[in-house]
Amino acid sequence: MDVRKVLLTEDEMPRQWYNILADIKMNPPLGPDGKPISPDALAPVFPMNLIEQEVSSERWITIPDEVLNVLTIWRPSPMVRARSLEKALDTPARIYFKNEALSPPGSHKPNTAVPQAYYNKVFGIKKLTTETGAGQWGSALAFACSQFGLECKVFMVRISFDQKPYRKSLMAAWGANCVASPSRETKAGRDVLEQFPDSPGSLGIAISEAIEEAVGDTSGQTRYSLGSVLNHVMLHQTIIGLEAQKQMKKIGEYPDIVIGCAGGGSNFAGLAFPFVLDKINGKKVEIYPVEPTACPTLTRSPFAYDHGDSAGYTPLLPMHSLGHTFVPAPIHAGGLRYHGMAPTVSQLATEGIIEPKAVTQLAAYQAGVLMARTEGIIPAPETNHALACVVDEARKAKEEGKEKVILFNFSGHGLIDLVAYDKYFSGELKDYVLSQEEEDKFEACLKNYPKPQLLKSR
Numbered sequence: 001m002d003v004r005k006v007l008l009t010e011d012e013m014p015r016q017w018y019n020i021l022a023d024i025k026m027n028p029p030l031g032p033d034g035k036p037i038s039p040d041a042l043a044p045v046f047p048m049n050l051i052e053q054e055v056s057s058e059r060w061i062t063i064p065d066e067v068l069n070v071l072t073i074w075r076p077s078p079m080v081r082a083r084s085l086e087k088a089l090d091t092p093a094r095i096y097f098k099n100e101a102l103s104p105p106g107s108h109k110p111n112t113a114v115p116q117a118y119y120n121k122v123f124g125i126k127k128l129t130t131e132t133g134a135g136q137w138g139s140a141l142a143f144a145c146s147q148f149g150l151e152c153k154v155f156m157v158r159i160s161f162d163q164k165p166y167r168k169s170l171m172a173a174w175g176a177n178c179v180a181s182p183s184r185e186t187k188a189g190r191d192v193l194e195q196f197p198d199s200p201g202s203l204g205i206a207i208s209e210a211i212e213e214a215v216g217d218t219s220g221q222t223r224y225s226l227g228s229v230l231n232h233v234m235l236h237q238t239i240i241g242l243e244a245q246k247q248m249k250k251i252g253e254y255p256d257i258v259i260g261c262a263g264g265g266s267n268f269a270g271l272a273f274p275f276v277l278d279k280i281n282g283k284k285v286e287i288y289p290v291e292p293t294a295c296p297t298l299t300r301s302p303f304a305y306d307h308g309d310s311a312g313y314t315p316l317l318p319m320h321s322l323g324h325t326f327v328p329a330p331i332h333a334g335g336l337r338y339h340g341m342a343p344t345v346s347q348l349a350t351e352g353i354i355e356p357k358a359v360t361q362l363a364a365y366q367a368g369v370l371m372a373r374t375e376g377i378i379p380a381p382e383t384n385h386a387l388a389c390v391v392d393e394a395r396k397a398k399e400e401g402k403e404k405v406i407l408f409n410f411s412g413h414g415l416i417d418l419v420a421y422d423k424y425f426s427g428e429l430k431d432y433v434l435s436q437e438e439e440d441k442f443e444a445c446l447k448n449y450p451k452p453q454l455l456k457s458r
Protein backbone atom coordinates (compact mmCIF):
# COMPACT_ATOMS: atom_id res chain seq x y z
CA MET A 1 0.00 0.00 0.00
CA ASP A 2 1.26 3.46 -0.92
CA VAL A 3 1.66 5.99 1.80
CA ARG A 4 -1.25 8.30 2.54
CA LYS A 5 -0.22 10.18 5.67
CA VAL A 6 3.37 11.12 6.45
CA LEU A 7 3.70 11.60 10.19
CA LEU A 8 6.40 12.97 12.46
CA THR A 9 6.83 12.06 16.10
CA GLU A 10 6.84 14.83 18.71
CA ASP A 11 10.59 14.28 19.00
CA GLU A 12 10.96 15.17 15.33
CA MET A 13 9.20 18.51 15.70
CA PRO A 14 11.35 21.47 14.62
CA ARG A 15 12.98 23.17 17.63
CA GLN A 16 13.62 26.47 15.82
CA TRP A 17 11.65 28.77 13.56
CA TYR A 18 13.11 30.03 10.27
CA ASN A 19 13.48 33.83 10.02
CA ILE A 20 13.46 34.98 6.41
CA LEU A 21 14.80 38.42 7.38
CA ALA A 22 18.23 36.77 7.50
CA ASP A 23 18.01 36.13 3.77
CA ILE A 24 16.16 39.04 2.12
CA LYS A 25 16.52 42.80 1.98
CA MET A 26 13.61 44.86 3.26
CA ASN A 27 12.52 48.50 3.24
CA PRO A 28 12.09 49.73 6.84
CA PRO A 29 8.69 50.58 8.36
CA LEU A 30 8.22 54.38 8.47
CA GLY A 31 6.77 56.65 11.15
CA PRO A 32 4.38 59.59 10.56
CA ASP A 33 7.40 61.80 9.75
CA GLY A 34 8.41 59.52 6.88
CA LYS A 35 11.55 58.36 8.75
CA PRO A 36 12.27 54.73 9.73
CA ILE A 37 10.70 54.04 13.14
CA SER A 38 12.75 52.77 16.04
CA PRO A 39 11.54 49.47 17.52
CA ASP A 40 10.80 51.33 20.79
CA ALA A 41 7.98 53.18 19.05
CA LEU A 42 6.03 49.89 18.97
CA ALA A 43 6.34 49.34 22.72
CA PRO A 44 2.83 50.59 23.64
CA VAL A 45 1.36 48.10 21.14
CA PHE A 46 3.51 44.94 21.48
CA PRO A 47 5.66 43.50 24.27
CA MET A 48 9.39 44.11 23.82
CA ASN A 49 10.28 40.41 23.46
CA LEU A 50 8.02 40.16 20.38
CA ILE A 51 9.31 43.49 19.01
CA GLU A 52 12.83 42.01 19.22
CA GLN A 53 11.64 39.05 17.16
CA GLU A 54 9.94 41.40 14.71
CA VAL A 55 13.23 43.10 13.85
CA SER A 56 15.62 40.19 14.39
CA SER A 57 17.81 39.04 11.52
CA GLU A 58 18.91 35.79 13.22
CA ARG A 59 18.19 33.01 10.75
CA TRP A 60 17.07 30.44 13.34
CA ILE A 61 15.13 31.31 16.51
CA THR A 62 14.59 28.74 19.27
CA ILE A 63 11.00 27.76 20.06
CA PRO A 64 10.51 27.91 23.85
CA ASP A 65 9.60 24.59 25.52
CA GLU A 66 6.41 26.11 26.99
CA VAL A 67 5.29 26.92 23.42
CA LEU A 68 6.22 23.47 22.07
CA ASN A 69 4.29 21.97 24.95
CA VAL A 70 1.05 23.65 23.84
CA LEU A 71 1.73 23.08 20.14
CA THR A 72 1.91 19.32 20.77
CA ILE A 73 -1.85 19.40 21.46
CA TRP A 74 -2.16 19.03 17.66
CA ARG A 75 1.38 19.17 16.19
CA PRO A 76 3.26 17.86 14.33
CA SER A 77 0.54 18.11 11.69
CA PRO A 78 0.27 15.30 9.14
CA MET A 79 1.31 15.74 5.54
CA VAL A 80 -1.28 13.90 3.50
CA ARG A 81 -1.15 12.60 -0.04
CA ALA A 82 -4.44 13.58 -1.69
CA ARG A 83 -4.75 10.31 -3.63
CA SER A 84 -8.49 10.50 -4.13
CA LEU A 85 -8.28 14.07 -5.37
CA GLU A 86 -5.50 13.03 -7.77
CA LYS A 87 -7.68 10.21 -9.03
CA ALA A 88 -10.69 12.47 -9.56
CA LEU A 89 -8.50 14.87 -11.54
CA ASP A 90 -6.93 11.99 -13.45
CA THR A 91 -3.60 13.74 -13.07
CA PRO A 92 -0.06 12.36 -13.11
CA ALA A 93 0.75 14.98 -10.41
CA ARG A 94 1.31 13.82 -6.86
CA ILE A 95 -0.56 16.18 -4.55
CA TYR A 96 0.36 16.56 -0.89
CA PHE A 97 -1.08 18.86 1.74
CA LYS A 98 -0.19 19.93 5.25
CA ASN A 99 -3.32 19.52 7.32
CA GLU A 100 -3.45 22.59 9.55
CA ALA A 101 -7.14 22.01 10.29
CA LEU A 102 -6.43 19.78 13.29
CA SER A 103 -5.72 22.54 15.82
CA PRO A 104 -8.50 23.12 18.37
CA PRO A 105 -9.79 26.25 16.53
CA GLY A 106 -9.43 24.46 13.19
CA SER A 107 -6.79 26.51 11.35
CA HIS A 108 -3.08 27.34 11.20
CA LYS A 109 -3.58 30.49 13.28
CA PRO A 110 -2.78 28.99 16.71
CA ASN A 111 0.80 28.39 15.45
CA THR A 112 1.38 32.09 16.15
CA ALA A 113 -1.38 32.75 18.71
CA VAL A 114 0.30 30.35 21.14
CA PRO A 115 3.79 31.92 21.04
CA GLN A 116 2.29 35.42 21.06
CA ALA A 117 0.26 34.67 24.19
CA TYR A 118 3.33 33.07 25.75
CA TYR A 119 5.67 36.04 25.08
CA ASN A 120 3.07 38.51 26.36
CA LYS A 121 2.59 36.43 29.51
CA VAL A 122 6.35 36.28 30.12
CA PHE A 123 6.50 40.07 29.67
CA GLY A 124 3.87 40.57 32.41
CA ILE A 125 0.90 41.42 30.17
CA LYS A 126 -2.59 40.49 31.48
CA LYS A 127 -4.86 41.18 28.52
CA LEU A 128 -4.65 40.96 24.72
CA THR A 129 -6.86 42.77 22.21
CA THR A 130 -7.19 41.86 18.58
CA GLU A 131 -9.30 41.99 15.44
CA THR A 132 -10.73 39.07 13.57
CA GLY A 133 -12.14 38.65 10.06
CA ALA A 134 -13.85 35.32 9.62
CA GLY A 135 -13.31 34.67 13.33
CA GLN A 136 -10.50 32.18 12.96
CA TRP A 137 -7.87 34.49 14.38
CA GLY A 138 -10.13 35.63 17.23
CA SER A 139 -10.85 32.04 18.18
CA ALA A 140 -7.17 31.09 17.85
CA LEU A 141 -6.11 33.90 20.17
CA ALA A 142 -8.96 33.09 22.57
CA PHE A 143 -7.70 29.49 22.70
CA ALA A 144 -4.08 30.58 23.21
CA CYS A 145 -4.98 33.10 25.92
CA SER A 146 -6.92 30.41 27.76
CA GLN A 147 -3.82 28.19 27.70
CA PHE A 148 -1.74 30.91 29.38
CA GLY A 149 -4.39 32.53 31.60
CA LEU A 150 -4.66 35.86 29.74
CA GLU A 151 -7.78 37.96 29.21
CA CYS A 152 -8.79 38.36 25.53
CA LYS A 153 -10.93 40.99 23.75
CA VAL A 154 -11.79 40.52 20.07
CA PHE A 155 -13.17 43.05 17.55
CA MET A 156 -14.87 40.99 14.85
CA VAL A 157 -15.59 42.40 11.36
CA ARG A 158 -19.37 43.02 11.26
CA ILE A 159 -20.12 41.01 8.12
CA SER A 160 -18.52 37.88 9.60
CA PHE A 161 -20.01 38.55 13.04
CA ASP A 162 -23.44 38.26 11.39
CA GLN A 163 -22.58 35.48 8.92
CA LYS A 164 -20.58 33.27 11.29
CA PRO A 165 -22.24 33.23 14.70
CA TYR A 166 -20.52 30.05 15.84
CA ARG A 167 -17.09 31.62 15.94
CA LYS A 168 -18.40 33.84 18.73
CA SER A 169 -19.45 30.71 20.57
CA LEU A 170 -15.93 29.28 20.23
CA MET A 171 -14.45 32.49 21.62
CA ALA A 172 -16.95 32.43 24.49
CA ALA A 173 -16.09 28.79 25.21
CA TRP A 174 -12.42 29.79 25.55
CA GLY A 175 -13.43 32.72 27.79
CA ALA A 176 -12.87 35.67 25.41
CA ASN A 177 -15.05 38.75 24.88
CA CYS A 178 -16.06 39.36 21.24
CA VAL A 179 -17.78 42.52 19.85
CA ALA A 180 -18.81 43.48 16.30
CA SER A 181 -16.65 46.05 14.49
CA PRO A 182 -17.16 48.90 13.76
CA SER A 183 -18.26 49.23 17.42
CA ARG A 184 -19.23 52.19 19.57
CA GLU A 185 -16.49 51.26 22.07
CA THR A 186 -13.67 53.10 20.29
CA LYS A 187 -13.25 56.42 18.50
CA ALA A 188 -12.11 54.61 15.34
CA GLY A 189 -15.33 52.57 15.35
CA ARG A 190 -17.61 55.51 16.14
CA ASP A 191 -16.05 57.59 13.34
CA VAL A 192 -16.82 54.92 10.76
CA LEU A 193 -20.38 54.38 12.05
CA GLU A 194 -21.13 58.10 11.81
CA GLN A 195 -20.27 58.09 8.12
CA PHE A 196 -21.46 54.58 7.28
CA PRO A 197 -24.01 53.32 9.83
CA ASP A 198 -24.39 50.05 7.89
CA SER A 199 -20.67 49.46 7.35
CA PRO A 200 -19.93 45.72 6.88
CA GLY A 201 -16.60 46.46 8.55
CA SER A 202 -13.15 45.51 7.39
CA LEU A 203 -10.04 44.06 8.94
CA GLY A 204 -8.44 47.51 8.70
CA ILE A 205 -11.19 49.11 10.79
CA ALA A 206 -11.15 46.31 13.37
CA ILE A 207 -7.37 46.61 13.72
CA SER A 208 -7.74 50.32 14.46
CA GLU A 209 -10.26 49.53 17.19
CA ALA A 210 -8.14 46.82 18.81
CA ILE A 211 -4.99 48.98 18.82
CA GLU A 212 -6.92 51.91 20.28
CA GLU A 213 -8.21 49.75 23.13
CA ALA A 214 -4.76 48.27 23.88
CA VAL A 215 -2.91 51.58 23.83
CA GLY A 216 -5.71 53.24 25.83
CA ASP A 217 -5.22 50.97 28.88
CA THR A 218 -3.34 53.27 31.24
CA SER A 219 -2.28 50.37 33.51
CA GLY A 220 0.13 49.29 30.74
CA GLN A 221 -0.97 45.66 31.09
CA THR A 222 -2.81 45.37 27.77
CA ARG A 223 -1.19 44.76 24.43
CA TYR A 224 -2.42 44.16 20.92
CA SER A 225 -1.91 40.99 18.94
CA LEU A 226 -1.93 40.59 15.16
CA GLY A 227 -2.69 37.29 13.44
CA SER A 228 -0.91 37.90 10.15
CA VAL A 229 1.21 40.37 8.13
CA LEU A 230 4.01 41.05 10.64
CA ASN A 231 7.45 39.43 10.48
CA HIS A 232 7.13 37.60 13.80
CA VAL A 233 3.83 36.04 12.70
CA MET A 234 5.42 34.69 9.51
CA LEU A 235 8.30 33.44 11.66
CA HIS A 236 6.03 31.43 13.99
CA GLN A 237 4.19 29.88 11.05
CA THR A 238 7.37 28.47 9.50
CA ILE A 239 6.95 25.40 11.69
CA ILE A 240 4.51 24.25 8.96
CA GLY A 241 7.08 24.32 6.15
CA LEU A 242 9.89 23.01 8.35
CA GLU A 243 7.76 20.00 9.26
CA ALA A 244 6.77 19.55 5.61
CA GLN A 245 10.43 19.49 4.56
CA LYS A 246 11.13 16.67 7.03
CA GLN A 247 8.04 14.81 5.85
CA MET A 248 8.96 15.18 2.17
CA LYS A 249 12.44 13.96 2.94
CA LYS A 250 11.08 10.87 4.75
CA ILE A 251 9.40 9.69 1.55
CA GLY A 252 12.11 10.87 -0.84
CA GLU A 253 9.98 13.60 -2.44
CA TYR A 254 10.54 17.30 -3.11
CA PRO A 255 7.84 19.67 -4.37
CA ASP A 256 7.94 21.23 -7.84
CA ILE A 257 5.19 23.63 -6.76
CA VAL A 258 4.30 25.01 -3.32
CA ILE A 259 0.87 26.66 -2.95
CA GLY A 260 -0.94 28.53 -0.18
CA CYS A 261 -3.86 30.94 -0.08
CA ALA A 262 -2.85 34.46 0.92
CA GLY A 263 -4.85 36.96 2.96
CA GLY A 264 -2.24 38.70 5.07
CA GLY A 265 0.22 36.02 3.96
CA SER A 266 0.86 33.96 7.09
CA ASN A 267 -0.22 30.40 6.24
CA PHE A 268 1.35 30.80 2.81
CA ALA A 269 4.58 32.10 4.34
CA GLY A 270 4.53 29.38 6.98
CA LEU A 271 4.57 26.65 4.38
CA ALA A 272 6.58 28.48 1.74
CA PHE A 273 9.42 30.34 3.47
CA PRO A 274 11.57 27.26 4.23
CA PHE A 275 11.23 26.39 0.53
CA VAL A 276 12.06 29.99 -0.39
CA LEU A 277 15.32 29.47 1.50
CA ASP A 278 15.97 26.36 -0.61
CA LYS A 279 15.18 28.38 -3.73
CA ILE A 280 17.55 31.16 -2.68
CA ASN A 281 20.17 28.42 -2.25
CA GLY A 282 19.62 27.22 -5.81
CA LYS A 283 16.82 24.62 -5.63
CA LYS A 284 14.25 24.69 -8.39
CA VAL A 285 10.77 25.18 -6.94
CA GLU A 286 7.80 27.30 -7.96
CA ILE A 287 5.96 29.06 -5.18
CA TYR A 288 2.44 30.46 -5.58
CA PRO A 289 0.47 32.58 -3.12
CA VAL A 290 -3.21 32.57 -4.17
CA GLU A 291 -5.65 35.40 -3.51
CA PRO A 292 -9.26 36.19 -4.42
CA THR A 293 -9.95 38.31 -7.52
CA ALA A 294 -12.18 40.40 -5.22
CA CYS A 295 -9.20 41.43 -3.09
CA PRO A 296 -6.21 41.10 -5.44
CA THR A 297 -3.50 42.58 -3.25
CA LEU A 298 -0.49 40.93 -4.89
CA THR A 299 -1.76 40.64 -8.45
CA ARG A 300 -3.36 44.06 -9.02
CA SER A 301 -2.09 46.54 -6.44
CA PRO A 302 1.21 48.43 -6.35
CA PHE A 303 4.13 47.76 -4.02
CA ALA A 304 3.81 50.86 -1.87
CA TYR A 305 4.03 52.25 1.64
CA ASP A 306 0.69 52.01 3.44
CA HIS A 307 -0.85 51.71 6.87
CA GLY A 308 -1.90 48.29 8.12
CA ASP A 309 -5.21 49.66 9.46
CA SER A 310 -7.91 51.94 8.07
CA ALA A 311 -7.53 54.74 10.64
CA GLY A 312 -3.80 55.04 9.92
CA TYR A 313 -2.61 54.25 13.48
CA THR A 314 0.09 51.77 12.36
CA PRO A 315 3.48 52.68 10.88
CA LEU A 316 3.75 52.74 7.11
CA LEU A 317 4.68 49.26 5.92
CA PRO A 318 6.33 48.44 2.58
CA MET A 319 3.77 46.13 1.02
CA HIS A 320 1.43 45.45 -1.82
CA SER A 321 -1.70 47.31 -0.82
CA LEU A 322 -5.14 48.11 -2.17
CA GLY A 323 -5.09 51.21 0.06
CA HIS A 324 -6.00 51.26 3.73
CA THR A 325 -9.46 52.70 2.98
CA PHE A 326 -10.31 49.75 0.67
CA VAL A 327 -13.42 47.82 1.71
CA PRO A 328 -13.49 44.60 -0.33
CA ALA A 329 -16.59 42.94 -1.74
CA PRO A 330 -18.37 40.72 0.79
CA ILE A 331 -16.83 37.42 -0.30
CA HIS A 332 -17.11 34.58 2.20
CA ALA A 333 -13.39 34.05 2.62
CA GLY A 334 -13.28 36.68 5.39
CA GLY A 335 -9.64 35.88 6.09
CA LEU A 336 -8.70 36.98 2.57
CA ARG A 337 -10.46 40.36 2.78
CA TYR A 338 -7.42 42.37 3.88
CA HIS A 339 -6.15 45.39 1.94
CA GLY A 340 -2.44 44.69 2.49
CA MET A 341 0.02 41.80 2.31
CA ALA A 342 2.87 40.85 4.61
CA PRO A 343 5.93 43.00 3.77
CA THR A 344 8.08 39.86 3.54
CA VAL A 345 5.68 38.17 1.11
CA SER A 346 5.37 41.45 -0.84
CA GLN A 347 9.14 41.77 -1.08
CA LEU A 348 9.47 38.21 -2.44
CA ALA A 349 6.77 38.96 -5.01
CA THR A 350 8.50 42.15 -6.20
CA GLU A 351 11.69 40.13 -6.66
CA GLY A 352 9.89 37.41 -8.61
CA ILE A 353 10.95 34.70 -6.14
CA ILE A 354 7.27 33.84 -5.67
CA GLU A 355 4.54 34.14 -8.33
CA PRO A 356 1.13 35.34 -7.12
CA LYS A 357 -2.11 33.99 -8.62
CA ALA A 358 -5.73 35.13 -8.25
CA VAL A 359 -8.84 32.94 -8.47
CA THR A 360 -12.54 33.72 -8.42
CA GLN A 361 -14.89 32.83 -5.58
CA LEU A 362 -16.85 30.27 -7.61
CA ALA A 363 -13.72 28.50 -8.87
CA ALA A 364 -12.60 28.34 -5.24
CA TYR A 365 -15.82 26.71 -4.00
CA GLN A 366 -15.89 24.31 -6.93
CA ALA A 367 -12.42 23.10 -5.95
CA GLY A 368 -13.40 22.99 -2.27
CA VAL A 369 -16.39 20.79 -2.96
CA LEU A 370 -14.22 18.47 -5.05
CA MET A 371 -11.86 18.21 -2.07
CA ALA A 372 -14.78 17.41 0.24
CA ARG A 373 -16.08 14.72 -2.10
CA THR A 374 -12.70 13.10 -2.60
CA GLU A 375 -10.46 13.55 0.44
CA GLY A 376 -13.48 13.97 2.72
CA ILE A 377 -12.35 17.10 4.57
CA ILE A 378 -14.41 20.24 4.11
CA PRO A 379 -12.03 23.17 3.56
CA ALA A 380 -12.39 26.71 4.87
CA PRO A 381 -13.46 29.23 2.20
CA GLU A 382 -9.93 30.69 2.32
CA THR A 383 -8.35 27.28 1.77
CA ASN A 384 -10.58 26.80 -1.28
CA HIS A 385 -8.55 29.50 -3.04
CA ALA A 386 -5.38 27.44 -2.67
CA LEU A 387 -7.33 24.41 -3.88
CA ALA A 388 -8.50 26.18 -7.05
CA CYS A 389 -4.86 26.76 -7.91
CA VAL A 390 -3.95 23.16 -7.05
CA VAL A 391 -6.67 21.93 -9.41
CA ASP A 392 -5.36 24.23 -12.18
CA GLU A 393 -1.81 22.97 -11.71
CA ALA A 394 -2.90 19.32 -11.58
CA ARG A 395 -4.78 19.81 -14.88
CA LYS A 396 -1.74 21.50 -16.40
CA ALA A 397 0.41 18.55 -15.32
CA LYS A 398 -2.05 16.26 -17.07
CA GLU A 399 -1.96 18.30 -20.29
CA GLU A 400 1.81 18.32 -20.20
CA GLY A 401 1.98 14.68 -19.13
CA LYS A 402 4.30 15.58 -16.24
CA GLU A 403 4.57 13.88 -12.85
CA LYS A 404 4.72 17.11 -10.88
CA VAL A 405 4.83 17.11 -7.10
CA ILE A 406 2.44 19.71 -5.70
CA LEU A 407 2.46 20.67 -2.03
CA PHE A 408 -0.24 22.94 -0.63
CA ASN A 409 -1.30 24.23 2.73
CA PHE A 410 -4.69 23.07 3.95
CA SER A 411 -4.99 26.15 6.16
CA GLY A 412 -8.23 25.23 7.91
CA HIS A 413 -11.53 23.35 7.84
CA GLY A 414 -14.85 24.87 6.88
CA LEU A 415 -17.11 23.29 9.48
CA ILE A 416 -17.99 26.69 10.87
CA ASP A 417 -18.45 28.16 7.40
CA LEU A 418 -21.22 25.87 6.23
CA VAL A 419 -23.56 28.83 5.65
CA ALA A 420 -21.22 29.85 2.83
CA TYR A 421 -21.40 26.34 1.34
CA ASP A 422 -25.20 26.45 1.53
CA LYS A 423 -25.14 29.71 -0.41
CA TYR A 424 -22.81 28.20 -2.98
CA PHE A 425 -25.11 25.20 -3.46
CA SER A 426 -28.18 27.43 -3.83
CA GLY A 427 -26.43 29.58 -6.44
CA GLU A 428 -26.31 32.72 -4.30
CA LEU A 429 -22.56 33.20 -4.42
CA LYS A 430 -21.10 35.23 -7.24
CA ASP A 431 -17.75 36.27 -8.59
CA TYR A 432 -16.31 39.69 -7.93
CA VAL A 433 -13.51 41.18 -9.93
CA LEU A 434 -12.03 44.51 -8.95
CA SER A 435 -13.23 47.36 -11.20
CA GLN A 436 -11.16 50.12 -12.76
CA GLU A 437 -13.07 52.58 -10.57
CA GLU A 438 -11.91 50.77 -7.41
CA GLU A 439 -8.40 50.67 -8.77
CA ASP A 440 -8.41 54.46 -9.26
CA LYS A 441 -9.51 54.83 -5.63
CA PHE A 442 -6.61 52.92 -4.15
CA GLU A 443 -4.13 54.69 -6.34
CA ALA A 444 -5.46 57.99 -4.98
CA CYS A 445 -5.26 56.64 -1.41
CA LEU A 446 -1.56 55.71 -1.78
CA LYS A 447 -0.40 58.62 -3.90
CA ASN A 448 0.94 60.86 -1.12
CA TYR A 449 3.04 58.27 0.69
CA PRO A 450 6.75 57.67 0.12
CA LYS A 451 7.60 54.88 -2.32
CA PRO A 452 9.61 51.85 -1.18
CA GLN A 453 12.83 51.06 -3.01
CA LEU A 454 12.98 48.08 -5.33
CA LEU A 455 15.60 46.08 -3.45
CA LYS A 456 17.29 42.96 -4.79
CA SER A 457 18.23 40.36 -2.22
CA ARG A 458 20.68 38.59 -4.49
Ligand SMILES: *Cc1c(COP(=O)(O)O)cnc(C)c1O
Nearest residue numbers: 228263264265266267335382412
Ligand atom coordinates in the same frame (compact mmCIF):
# COMPACT_ATOMS: atom_id res chain seq x y z
C1 LIG B 1 -6.99 33.57 8.39
C2 LIG B 1 -6.98 32.47 7.45
C3 LIG B 1 -6.36 32.61 6.20
C4 LIG B 1 -5.75 33.88 5.71
O1 LIG B 1 -4.75 34.43 6.50
P1 LIG B 1 -3.21 34.32 6.14
O2 LIG B 1 -2.51 35.17 7.12
O3 LIG B 1 -3.05 34.83 4.73
O4 LIG B 1 -2.86 32.91 6.25
C5 LIG B 1 -6.34 31.50 5.38
N1 LIG B 1 -6.92 30.33 5.73
C6 LIG B 1 -7.54 30.18 6.92
C7 LIG B 1 -8.16 28.87 7.24
C8 LIG B 1 -7.57 31.25 7.81
O5 LIG B 1 -8.16 31.07 8.99
